[in-house]
Amino acid sequence: MNKQILLLLLVVNTFCTQYIVYGQGKKSEIATHESIRLETDKIFERLVQIRRDFHENPELAGKEKRTQEIIKKYLLDLGLQVETDIYGYGVVGILEGAKKGKKIAWRAEMDALPNDFPDKSDFKSKVKGVQHGCGHDIHMAIAIGIAEVLAKNKKSLHGTVYFIFQPEEETFAGAKKITENEIFSKFKPDEIYGLHVTALPVGQIMVKPNEMFAYQKEIRIQFKNTLSAEEVKELTVKIRNSLVRSKNGSKPWEIQSITDPKIGLTNPNTIFKDYLIAEENFRAYSKNDVFRIDAEVYETDAARLKNIIPTIEQVMKDNNYASHLLSIMYIKENPTVLNDPNLTRSSINTLDNIYGKGFVTPDYGQVPYFNDDFAYFQQKIPGVYFLLGGSNFEKGIIAMNHAPNFEVDEECIRTGVRTFSSLLFQKGK
Ligand SMILES: [Zn+2]
Ligand SMILES: [Zn+2]
Structure with missing residues (x-):
C-alpha cells in the first residue's frame, strides 16, 4: 500500500467517523426535542389546571404563601432540591442533570394585582380585589412544566437548572432582594432566562438584544x-x-x-x-x-x-x-430589562435550529408603560427576557397585561413549556 493511498484512506476514515459522530449527535438531539414535545403535550392539560388554580387563588406581592406551598410540593414531587430561604415567599427548585454543564436559571413571578375587573372565565378569582391580571399564573404553570419536562430528560440533561419562583415583582422588590441574598451568590448561575406573556398573537415568541422596554x-x-x-x-x-x-x-x-x-x-x-x-x-x-x-x-x-x-x-x-x-x-x-446581545443571538439561533428558521420573531421596538424587575438579575448575570404571545384575536382574547379585559389563550402554556425546555436543555451544554 503506498503512502498516498494510506493518507487518503486515513482522511476518508476520519471524515466518516466525524460524520457518523455528528450524525448521531444530531439524531439524539432531534430525539430529545421530540421527547420534549411529547412530554409537553402529555402534561399540558394538567398545567392548565394548575394555572387555573393559581388564577382562582391569587395573592398580592408579599403574600404569596399558598402559591409558595403549591410550587414547593410540585417541585419536591418531581425530585428537585428545593430552597425557600431566598427572599419572602420565593422558591428555588434545583435540577441536576446527569451530565456536566453550565448553571442555567429560569425565572417566573408569583404575585397578582390589586384589581377587581369583571372576569368572564369559569375560574374567576375567589379573592375579592385580587386578580392575576399580569399573567404570572401562566408564568408559574410554564416554569412548573419546564421543570417537569427537563426532570424527565434528566439523564441526557447537561448542567444544573435553577427554577427561581420570584415573589413581589409588581412592587419591583423581589428580584433585587433575591440577588442580594447570600444563597443567590452561592448558586451563581451562569445565565438567566425568563419570559412575559403579552398581547402578541398566541404562541409568538419575540425577543431583541438590549432594551426590551423604554x-x-x-x-x-x-x-x-x-x-x-x-x-x-x-x-x-x-x-x-x-x-x-x-x-x-x-x-x-x-x-x-x-x-x-x-x-x-x-x-x-x-x-x-x-x-x-x-x-x-x-x-x-x-x-x-x-x-x-x-x-x-x-x-x-x-x-x-x-x-x-x-x-x-x-x-x-x-x-x-x-x-x-x-x-x-x-x-x-428603575433599571430596565437589558438582554445580553450575545446570549440573545445564540438563543435565537438555537431555537431556529430546532424549530425552523424564523421560529423566533425579531422585535424591533421597546414596549412603553411596562418594565420588569428581571432587570436586577441581568445586572448580576447575563440573561435574556422573551415576550410570549397570549392573545387570540379571533376568539376576542387580548392578553394586554394589567388591562381590565386581560385574558390569556392557554395554548401559550404549551408553546412556552416546549420552547423553553428545548432552550434550557441546549443552554446547559
Ligand atoms: Zn405586571
Ligand atoms: Zn408581570
Whole structure:
C-alpha cells in the first residue's frame, strides 16, 4: 500500500467517523426535542389546571404563601432540591442533570394585582380585589412544566437548572432582594432566562438584544403653591407636551399598536423604536406651601435621559414660572430589562435550529408603560427576557397585561413549556 493511498484512506476514515459522530449527535438531539414535545403535550392539560388554580387563588406581592406551598410540593414531587430561604415567599427548585454543564436559571413571578375587573372565565378569582391580571399564573404553570419536562430528560440533561419562583415583582422588590441574598451568590448561575406573556398573537415568541422596554422614570416637580388652578392646568399641559417625542407624529402611547404589522414591534420601522412619552394623567396635588406634580415618563434612548429635567426647567423658564420652581427630581428610577446581545443571538439561533428558521420573531421596538424587575438579575448575570404571545384575536382574547379585559389563550402554556425546555436543555451544554 503506498503512502498516498494510506493518507487518503486515513482522511476518508476520519471524515466518516466525524460524520457518523455528528450524525448521531444530531439524531439524539432531534430525539430529545421530540421527547420534549411529547412530554409537553402529555402534561399540558394538567398545567392548565394548575394555572387555573393559581388564577382562582391569587395573592398580592408579599403574600404569596399558598402559591409558595403549591410550587414547593410540585417541585419536591418531581425530585428537585428545593430552597425557600431566598427572599419572602420565593422558591428555588434545583435540577441536576446527569451530565456536566453550565448553571442555567429560569425565572417566573408569583404575585397578582390589586384589581377587581369583571372576569368572564369559569375560574374567576375567589379573592375579592385580587386578580392575576399580569399573567404570572401562566408564568408559574410554564416554569412548573419546564421543570417537569427537563426532570424527565434528566439523564441526557447537561448542567444544573435553577427554577427561581420570584415573589413581589409588581412592587419591583423581589428580584433585587433575591440577588442580594447570600444563597443567590452561592448558586451563581451562569445565565438567566425568563419570559412575559403579552398581547402578541398566541404562541409568538419575540425577543431583541438590549432594551426590551423604554426606560421608566417617575418625576416629581415641586413649586410654590402660588399658582391658580387654571395656571397649573396650563403648565401641566405644556410640560406634558415638552415630554413627547415620536417618529413622524406617530402615537407610541397607543400601546395596542404593538401588534400592528405596519407600525408594531415586528416592523423594522416600528414607531416603538425612538420616542419619549409622558403618561396622560399627571398627579397634581398641594402639600402645605408646596404644589407637586408627579408623572411617569418613558424614554427609549438611554443617552437622552439626561435631557428630561432640563427640558422641564426650560418650560418653567419660558412661561415665566422659573421663580416659582422649587425642585425637579426623580422619585422612581428603575433599571430596565437589558438582554445580553450575545446570549440573545445564540438563543435565537438555537431555537431556529430546532424549530425552523424564523421560529423566533425579531422585535424591533421597546414596549412603553411596562418594565420588569428581571432587570436586577441581568445586572448580576447575563440573561435574556422573551415576550410570549397570549392573545387570540379571533376568539376576542387580548392578553394586554394589567388591562381590565386581560385574558390569556392557554395554548401559550404549551408553546412556552416546549420552547423553553428545548432552550434550557441546549443552554446547559
Ligand atoms: Zn405586571
Ligand atoms: Zn408581570
